[in-house]
Amino acid sequence: MSNNPLAPHPDALRFEHVTLEFPGAHRPAIEDVSFQVGRGKFVAVIGPSGCGKSTLLNLAAGLLFPAQGEVHFNGAPVTGVNSEAAYVTQQANLLPWLSVRANIGLALKFRKVPKEERNARIQHWIKMVGLTGFEDHFPRELSGGMQKRVSIARALIYEPSIVLMDEPFGPLDAITRLRLQQDLLNLWQEERGTLVFVTHDLNEAIYLADEVIVMSDGPGTIRRVLPVPFERPRQISSLVESPEFAELYNDLWSLFSSETQTADTTA
Numbered sequence: 393m394s395n396n397p398l399a400p401h402p403d404a405l406r407f408e409h410v411t412l413e414f415p416g417a418h419r420p421a422i423e424d425v426s427f428q429v430g431r432g433k434f435v436a437v438i439g440p441s442g443c444g445k446s447t448l449l450n451l452a453a454g455l456l457f458p459a460q461g462e463v464h465f466n467g468a469p470v471t472g473v474n475s476e477a478a479y480v481t482q483q484a485n486l487l488p489w490l491s492v493r494a495n496i497g498l499a500l501k502f503r504k505v506p507k508e509e510r511n512a513r514i515q516h517w518i519k520m521v522g523l524t525g526f527e528d529h530f531p532r533e534l535s536g537g538m539q540k541r542v543s544i545a546r547a548l549i550y551e552p553s554i555v556l557m558d559e560p561f562g563p564l565d566a567i568t569r570l571r572l573q574q575d576l577l578n579l580w581q582e583e584r585g586t587l588v589f590v591t592h593d594l595n596e597a598i599y600l601a602d603e604v605i606v607m608s609d610g611p612g613t614i615r616r617v618l619p620v621p622f623e624r625p626r627q628i629s630s631l632v633e634s635p636e637f638a639e640l641y642n643d644l645w646s647l648f649s650s651e652t653q654t655a656d657t658t659a
């Protein structure tokens with residue numbers, strides 16, 4: 393282990409026995425949650441609705457704080473809004489009065505990046521997310537998938553140390569979703585940042601992640617952490633044909649179905 397205080401911490405994110413209860417709730421939203429996300433890893437979090445997936449991201453972003461336990465980012469406790477984290481939510485949340493170019497460049501403008509560098513980086517990211525030709529369009533002139541591409545470029549352009557994505561492809565149709573999943577795989581292959589990705593979709597978790605954190609409900613706890621052994625770069629079309637994919641999917645599915653049966657018998 394390195395003793396160099398300037399060396400980046402090997403864990404980008406670490407939860408240690410974290411419990412959080414919202415005011416007025418009769419039980420914690422999450423209880424005794426511990427896991428770590430290694431630097432440069434892509435981790436998916438899946439679990440039933442209401443099990444606390446968004447709460448985990450909000451804790452990592454420093455928008456919520458635990459009642460018990462600690463959240464560490466780059467080896468230090470999170471004590472305020474985590475300005476090194478980019479957050480991509482289910483809705484694109486673009487500013488409707490700004491063009492694609494201006495929406496993507498907003499974070500650089502706030503950070504006072506000089507105009508020339510800003511324009512070059514915006515142009516790079518417009519190309520990366522396949523929006524060349526749409527630079528001067530406004531959000532209302534874009535499809536849902538294109539808006540999502542803008543929100544991903546807007547999050548990645550300032551090179552955050554961690555990206556938190558909360559079901560970013562949730563509201564999209566199946567084909568657009570598949571295209572964006574492959575685009576995200578390709579982007580991540582080039583950029584290699586740390587990414588925590590919340591999803592309800594077992595396929596999506598396996599396509600994208602190095603590890604899948606499986607959560608249980610009531611209150612939210614970590615049920616299992618499953619490694620995804622597929623090499624990168626990945627092509628979704630070849631992955632789905634492999635027997636290993638089917639095996640992993642079945643492992644994940646059996647975790648969920650056993651949970652549903654347990655809930656049914658205890659209801």
Ligand SMILES: Nc1ncnc2c1ncn2[C@@H]1O[C@H](COP(=O)(O)OP(=O)(O)OP(=O)(O)O)[C@@H](O)[C@H]1O
Nearest residue numbers: 414415417421439440441442443444445446447448
């Ligand atoms: N601001 C809040 N005040 C009170 N309770 C909340 C608040 N936010 C979330 N909760 C509760 O905490 C629990 C976890 O919510 P959270 O949104 O993290 O779940 P989730 O797994 O992301 O759900 P979904 O998959 O449906 O988005 C739920 O029971 C929810 O009702």
